[in-house]
Amino acid sequence: MDKEALKERILGLIPDAEFQENKQFLTFIIPPAKIHDLAVTLKTEADLAFDYLFCLSGVDMVKFLEVVYHLESTTLRHQLVLKVRTADRENGTVDTVCDIWHTAEFHEREVYDLMGIRFANHPDLRRLFLEEGWIGHPLRKDYVDEVNIVEL
């Protein structure tokens, strides 16, 4: 499916998705409540067939936290980027997609570890890189560590 057709298809599925201009990828901002249902549709529908989540990242945009999903269909050769935003810095929660793309399990643990975004229904949401008992999430913009960080 080419970009225009895919754009219409996605907007047909989620009318309140916000389209974002991007040269490389077709990008949509999705309401957090709808990401899981949309992900199931994207994976199962024959004309979409997004069978490969090739990147899942967390971003701290200061005003909100963002989870970015890079999707690809290995059979139909089209790509799509979804973004989900949460303004709650303390308990920001996004539904997990690791029951749909199993690779998301470790990606989501990494995002939780470094950015502090929680994933609802994740089977094993622990820190991935840092030790248990680490306080804070070091890749956040407001992270402070007086002992270890030497400010330039």
Place this chain on the structure above:
Amino acid sequence: MGIKNIKETEFRDNETLDLFKQSGGNILLTTLDAVMDWGRSNSIWPLTFATSCCGIEMMATGASRHDFSRFGIEVYRASPRQADMIVVAGTIVNKMAPVLKRLYDQMSDPKYVIAMGACAVSGGPFFYNTYHVIRGVDHVIPVDVYVPGCPPRPEALLYGIMQLQRKIKLESLSNPRKTVELI
């Protein structure tokens, strides 16, 4: 620039090593020392240990073009118990530090450490604004030779290894830690 361009006199000029030479000792021991150090310095077996991009340069140093087995750094050992030297090639993060310390402790004496590259020397590019990097591997284990660079070219590592060999050649059976005390 290459290691060939360094003049012999410059290579030999090293104040610290001149300090080591003021050791003395009797004829039998010094001869024995000379034989032993000659053997030891020409068969330094390194531990297979690399944590980032310096490791690639270290592998290149071992590969056919630079081939450090010419200097007797013959064979990478996968076990610290068989290794004489550890080249700390790369960034050491807080989580890696205890592992490195244990590997060093498991190596049998005499053992030597080369800190290769900016990260191992001082933390390098990760000195500022990081929460998890050891700023210099000498906070964890004692270092014999520092090789600066990011990453150092294989010639630089070879130069560092040759300096280590010179250091080993000044060791003495009667007082194996003399080099340390003199510093």
